[in-house]
Amino acid sequence: xxxxxxxLKAEYKKITPKSMAQWELGKPIMPGGLIKGAYWSDPYxxxxxxxxxCYLWDLDGRRYxxxxxxxxxxxxxxxxxxxxxxxxxxxxxxxxxxGPTKLEAExxxxxxxxxxxxxxxxxxxxxxxxxxxxxxxxxxISGKSKLAKFEGNYHGSHDALEVSVSPSLDQxxxxxxxxxxxxWKGMSNGSSEDVVVLPHNKRESVELILREQxxxxxxxxxxxxxxxxxxxxxxxxWLRQITEELGILLVMDEVVSFRVGRxxxxxxxxxxxxLTIFGKVVGGGLPVGAIGGRGDLMDVLDNTVNTGLxxxxxxxxxxxxxxxxxxxxxxLTPEVYxxxxxxxxxxYAGLKAAFMKAxxxxxxxxxxxxxxxxxxxxxxTDYRSACTVNRExxxxxxxxxxxxxxxxxxxMGMIISQPMKDxxxxxxxxxxxxxxxxxx
Numbered sequence: 348x349x350x351x352x353x354x355l356k357a358e359y360k361k362i363t364p365k366s367m368a369q370w371e372l373g374k375p376i377m378p379g380g381l382i383k384g385a386y387w388s389d390p391y392x393x394x395x396x397x398x399x400x401c402y403l404w405d406l407d408g409r410r411y412x413x414x415x416x417x418x419x420x421x422x423x424x425x426x427x428x429x430x431x432x433x434x435x436x437x438x439x440x441x442x443x444x445x446g447p448t449k450l451e452a453e454x455x456x457x458x459x460x461x462x463x464x465x466x467x468x469x470x471x472x473x474x475x476x477x478x479x480x481x482x483x484x485x486x487x488i489s490g491k492s493k494l495a496k497f498e499g500n501y502h503g504s505h506d507a508l509e510v511s512v513s514p515s516l517d518q519x520x521x522x523x524x525x526x527x528x529x530x531w532k533g534m535s536n537g538s539s540e541d542v543v544v545l546p547h548n549k550r551e552s553v554e555l556i557l558r559e560q561x562x563x564x565x566x567x568x569x570x571x572x573x574x575x576x577x578x579x580x581x582x583x584x585w586l587r588q589i590t591e592e593l594g595i596l597l598v599m600d601e602v603v604s605f606r607v608g609r610x611x612x613x614x615x616x617x618x619x620x621x622l623t624i625f626g627k628v629v630g631g632g633l634p635v636g637a638i639g640g641r642g643d644l645m646d647v648l649d650n651t652v653n654t655g656l657x658x659x660x661x662x663x664x665x666x667x668x669x670x671x672x673x674x675x676x677x678x679l680t681p682e683v684y685x686x687x688x689x690x691x692x693x694x695y696a697g698l699k700a701a702f703m704k705a706x707x708x709x710x711x712x713x714x715x716x717x718x719x720x721x722x723x724x725x726x727x728t729d730y731r732s733a734c735t736v737n738r739e740x741x742x743x744x745x746x747x748x749x750x751x752x753x754x755x756x757x758x759m760g761m762i763i764s765q766p767m768k769d770x771x772x773x774x775x776x777x778x779x780x781x782x783x784x785x786x787x
Contacts (some may be wrong), residue, residue: 443665
């Protein structure tokens with residue numbers, strides 16, 4: 348069942364020598380030879396030369412069907428003609444103006460039109476920045492100091508919320524009342540003390556914790572992780588109800604989940620959070636972040652008066668990001684979402700059939716254009732159940748599919764983009780079935 352890692356790595360190295368050489372070239376001048384840690388994959392990453400549609404080409408000229416789509420960001424695929432044209436037209440107007448442009452209002456209006464909970468919008472440079480500023484907003488608005496978030500959820504790289512993202516289970520504490528565990532060394536002393544960690548999909552435990560600490564918790568930050576966890580829509584609706592009842596703000600993290608529907612995951616679940624943080628898709632493939640929400644809450648960012656809170660950034664809402672984002676949002680019609688969901692359903696059914704045929708315990712999940720598989724016999728509803736997966740086999744499948752020409756690692760999810768067609772799904776599933784039965 349699936350070739351050994353030794354055999355797979357040997358073939359990987361044989362067919363990607365230029366990627367290996369480029370990695371070695373970078374090691375003396377960049378930590379780990381990489382510009383960012385997320386690009387690392389053992390034994391070394393594939394270096395990309397160009398991308399178009401649903402394909403990537405590496406330095407050795409090998410083509411891959413892209414099932415990662417730049418960490419879920421490129422929903423229209425790579426170099427979508429309307430996005431490219433929009434960026435090129437903007438380039439002719441100048442690179443950096445240092446003043447507002449009409450694009451800011453146009454993209455804001457597009458988001459407001461799509462998402463009932465959003466009345467006003469402020470742009471940032473990244474999802475991390477949006478998350479960071481949202482933590483300051485909710486503390487100021489509520490007068491409370493603590494934040495609540497769910498175990499296993501990532502809301503950006505900052506001390507206020509990078510807590511219990513992937514804690515070791517020997518530190519994580521009881522399942523129903525998780526410990527707050529610093530994400531990394533070097534975080535501010537006491538960072539985790541201001542974070543209340545909640546167990547995902549456990550209503551009774553969440554309610555007990557929030558009721559006990561309702562006078563200290565400013566907001567609950569929530570990412571439903573659709574397609575990655577088996578998250579009930581009813582749980583999301585219940586979470587909105589209990590936070591409203593207790594007077595706790597609800598901030599939905601739609602940096603990834605916005606791609607599952609025209610109004611994001613909140614639209615799928617029919618809930619109205621107080622604030623929402625965005626990234627990825629909203630920038631059309633360029634760096635972006637945004638905060639949206641109720642007008643009265645968003646007005647604490649009104650710097651035409653002294654509210655006591657300031658938010659800005661040199662490149663926040665830069666013209667190229669807004670141009671690409673506007674073209675992307677306008678191209679994402681209901682028909683496009685329906686088509687990607689159809690492809691997601693085909694992939695979901697095929698993955699289940701392939702793993703069942705190979706006799707491999709599995710959980711396959713799907714929401715819109717996000718499909719995830721977990722090689723475990725346990726339902727995956729939260730971080731701890733996700734820890735039961737057969738990681739070694741998952742990694743072998745990932746590198747085997749890379750060798751076959753698919754940019755697809757289960758840890759990133761299986762991400763559908765608009766240029767994909769039935770044949771891309773079918774060929775992936777056919778090759779996966781063959782790989783699951785291969786021997787050295």
